[in-house]
Amino acid sequence: MCSLxxxxxVGVLNxxxxxxxxxxxxxxxxxxxxxxxxxxxxxxxFSMADAIYNCGSNTYYTIERTHDFxxxxxxxxxxxxxxxxxxxxxxxxxxxxxxxxxxxxxxxWSMIMVNVExxxxxxxxxxxxxxxxxxxxxxxxxxxxxxxxxQEIEFEGVRTRLADQDKRVTISVGNYGMFAEKVSLTLxxxxxxxxxxxxxxxxxxxVFPRVCKDFTFSLNHLFKGNYxxxxxxxxxxxxxxxxxxxxVD
Numbered sequence: 042m043c044s045l046x047x048x049x050x051v052g053v054l055n056x057x058x059x060x061x062x063x064x065x066x067x068x069x070x071x072x073x074x075x076x077x078x079x080x081x082x083x084x085x086x087f088s089m090a091d092a093i094y095n096c097g098s099n100t101y102y103t104i105e106r107t108h109d110f111x112x113x114x115x116x117x118x119x120x121x122x123x124x125x126x127x128x129x130x131x132x133x134x135x136x137x138x139x140x141x142x143x144x145x146x147x148x149x150w151s152m153i154m155v156n157v158e159x160x161x162x163x164x165x166x167x168x169x170x171x172x173x174x175x176x177x178x179x180x181x182x183x184x185x186x187x188x189x190x191x192q193e194i195e196f197e198g199v200r201t202r203l204a205d206q207d208k209r210v211t212i213s214v215g216n217y218g219m220f221a222e223k224v225s226l227t228l229x230x231x232x233x234x235x236x237x238x239x240x241x242x243x244x245x246x247x248v249f250p251r252v253c254k255d256f257t258f259s260l261n262h263l264f265k266g267n268y269x270x271x272x273x274x275x276x277x278x279x280x281x282x283x284x285x286x287x288x289v290d
Contacts, residue, residue, distance in 0.1 A: 050079035051125060051157045051176065058181045058247065061137060065144050065186070069137040073153065073180055077125035083157055086122040087133060089113050090152040092181065096197070096213065096253040102152060102179065110250065112149040112184055115139060122158070137184055146187035147219030148250060153180040183221050183247070193217035194224060194276050196283055197253045201260075203289055208260035210287065214274055215253040222276045224248050226256045229271040230263070230287075239263075248276075263289050 054074040061069045077083045091113050093101040104113075119134040135153065155178040197213035216222055226243040241258045248254045268287045273280055 050081075051075055051077050051083050051085060051155075053155065053178055053180065054130075057178065058183065060183045060185065062185045063137070063139050065139055066141040067137075067139045069139070069184065071135050071137065071182070073133040073135070073155065074130065075125065075133060075155070076130045077127060080127045082127065083125045084122060085125060085131075086156045086158050087118050087120065088154045088156065089116055089118075090154050090179070092150065092152050092179070094249045094252045094254070096215075096255075102154070110147055110149045111151055112137065112182065113151040115149070115184070116151055116153065116182060118153065135182075137182065139184065139186070144186050145219070146190065148183055148185050148221040150181060150183045150221065150249070153182060154178070155180060181247075185220055189220050189277075190218060192220070192222050192276050192279060194222055194248065194274055194281060196272065196274065196281070199272075199285055201287065203260070206261070208263065208289065209257055210260055211255050211257045212272060213253045213255050214248055216248040216250055219250050221247050221249050224254070224256075224274055224276045226258075227273040227275070228258050229273070231269045231271075233267060233269075235269075238268075260287065260289065263287075265289050 054076055059071050063069050090102045090104055091107045091111050093107055115137050117136050123131055125131055157176045195215050197215040200211045202209050212226060214224055223245050225245045228241040229237055230239040231237050243256045246254060266289060270285045270287060271282060272285055273282045
């Protein structure tokens with residue numbers, strides 16, 4: 042059955058996170074650019090979902106409005122489905138209609154789910170049993186309402202795993218503000234002589250209001266010993282930092 046799985050034929054060209062700014066009553070227009078790189082037709086459908094972010098766990102998707110900063114009812118797509126011809130590029134247009142009522146300042150978000158409905162490959166195994174390989178993309182829409190306030194990013198905790206073949210440190214970053222913040226971490230590692238021996242960088246990643254996000258660095262390159270570290274978090278050009286120690290046995 043594993044042989045039935047192939048790579049995706051339909052790809053997203055303009056990113057998986059779209060950020061816009063607005064205020065009550067605004068209509069914001071956006072687009073998702075898809076391309077069918079295969080030599081056969083692919084049917085794609087579009088649907089809405091809410092994204093629930095939890096500290097230390099996977100993102101949960103639901104079709105229900107589940108939190109006060111959901112924009113699931115604001116988003117309207119141009120079409121519900123589209124058959125992409127071989128090598129066709131398609132622009133899916135959507136609009137975000139911000140309610141006219143006064144809204145609390147902050148980030149509102151939801152997801153457009155792009156489902157490649159026609160199987161990449163379909164075969165029959167045994168009697169009347171069909172195996173289909175599908176792909177689904179989640180395009181995150183973030184709408185910042187009113188001017189951004191000061192950020193409130195904090196380090197929540199540090200966890201280390203130092204197994205022989207899997208040494209890593211995980212830093213939890215919490216967001217106590219009302220706006221989604223794009224955060225990147227830097228971990229500077231020093232030996233006992235005070236010499237910097239390594240500088241590690243995370244990817245930029247959104248941390249949503251009132252939740253935290255884990256950032257993990259591999260430590261497999263470190264030999265046994267004690268290390269002093271400087272941990273920095275950057276968001277909107279501002280830095281917070283803290284010191285920490287790591288012992289590798």
